[in-house]
Amino acid sequence: MVTINDIAKLAGVAKSTVSRYLNGGSVSRRTKETLDRIIKETEYVPNTFAQSLKVKQSNLIGIIIPRLNSYATNEILQSVDRCLREKSYQLLIVNTDQDVEREVENLYALSRQKVAGIILLATDVTRAHKEAMEKIGIPVLLLGQRSDATYAIVHEEEEAGAAMGRHALRLGHKKILYLGVTEKDESVGVLRKKGVMDVLKNAEGIDVQEEEVDFNFDITFRFLKEYLKDRVETYILCATDNIALAAYKASITLGRKVPEDVSISGFGGYSITDLVTPSITTVRYAYKEMGRIAAENLLRLLQGEEIPKKIALSGEFLPKESTKAL
Amino acid sequence: MVTINDIAKLAGVAKSTVSRYLNGGSVSRRTKETLDRIIKETEYVPNTFAQSLKVKQSNLIGIIIPRLNSYATNEILQSVDRCLREKSYQLLIVNTDQDVEREVENLYALSRQKVAGIILLATDVTRAHKEAMEKIGIPVLLLGQRSDATYAIVHEEEEAGAAMGRHALRLGHKKILYLGVTEKDESVGVLRKKGVMDVLKNAEGIDVQEEEVDFNFDITFRFLKEYLKDRVETYILCATDNIALAAYKASITLGRKVPEDVSISGFGGYSITDLVTPSITTVRYAYKEMGRIAAENLLRLLQGEEIPKKIALSGEFLPKESTKAL
DNA sequence: ATGAAAGCGCTAACAC
């Protein structure tokens, strides 16, 4: 293995000169040329451990995600990754398998690894989270959930909910079933629902029923196969695309036609909503953009620049085949 | 930041003793107890950079993947990750965005990061790959493609293909359309097809047509919307679930019923094949198991144990609603 | 069982 020392000897300079050359310090034209050549010939690459040991920081950015097999996660990962790579940062992905405790553990674990910054796809920001963020002293960027504890990038949930609510009204539906999720999830469980409900409840002669279901397709599908049997609503407004998919499949199973007998919509803009027939009305969230902004802003933060505490991204309402006028 | 030196001083021993304690060397009962206590109190954690700098290796395992947004990739990632975490290894995920050159680059990049081993979700194993693997001197495990260059874990492609071919025959179909992919992909493009074709071509009175399409849903869907217009086959045997999905959506668009007018099947066992209606006949590949075996075997290799050069995993044939007897 | 000392490859003061 070739080290900075070897290079220095071969070039007949001190290793500090080589180091300066490497880190963009000032070196004479001639030295630069020799070094250019020698480093190329020897295929020298600096030892990242020695570097990191010295500067007490790495070029690693940690990202904590709840699960690997989610469309949203993947979109975000991909764009964060792409963005960081351009700036020659490495993404260290840690998956918590939906275990909130492990989010906190990993905050500490990543700080031990001396990551320069952390992106956290948050589900719920607890006291333990805040404590960890304070303690480790590394910039943390939250994605998907609001919290005044640190910087956050979120989706415009209320706006999206309202758009979908208006859509249902516009199509003339009077009996509407809302399938939501736990209110522990501030973004999806509370705000998204609020957006929908504010619109529906302010309208005349609308009958809204509400039910809480699970994020998981299988669980929700099994539940809905029974639950939907004696429902009479003509529009099922689902809090996520996965739930919409389950509602769709359950409706079909019960012999109802979509959208002829019942309209169904989701939220998220997962690509699968386009693959099924009929395609599913949804709001596409700006996952890619969220990832890009997260990466860019985190890097800015690392350079000591100021960035906004909170950014909210608008989604795009996409009416498709699964909803039609009554 | 608390270092091994601090611990040594607090305990009144030499830092080499602390190091021995940390690495399971022999220390007296008493020393052990003091150290236990002090390390707990100070919340000391070793600096991984200093460690790695010294031992010239890290607890990182690199995994090179073609894309982040694929079902197969995610299943594998998840189980590899879980498995490695148990053994306190860290997974370093690098995404190449389907760029074969970047696979090679990253082989080198990971070796610079001193990863202990590399798992490569291969698409095509070129000369450059082999050269890189040799040069870096780090164990590499191939997933999904055969190559005598190093260890490999693959799916039983021919077996799976044959199972599906037999299924089509069993249902009495005579006119069959095979939608395959490029033969550059040895596993899917060559072997999987061979499995299917060997069965179909050996049967009596079977008319098999063959067409090459893309892995990508959108591209293939657009193509099939036209292509399928004047096809008369009653069974479309697709090389992947994504292609099956595209074929399904194109058929629907053209006013044909699945499976009444035409049967469709895929390969892969993506969860989406269950979400759509009708659910799609497929062969489920053992992605989770592949990931687990990959992780376990790579670790074995690192301990100097022997592991088989090639492992082939059988898939599970899953007949569903999208195929029916003629 | 323990300690002293050397050194992994690098960066950054500082002096020239």
Added chain:
DNA sequence: GTGTTAGCGCTTTCAT
């Protein structure tokens, strides 16, 4: 612009 020097925090002989 360049060289000297002193560590960063750790592991690992080698004595004792």
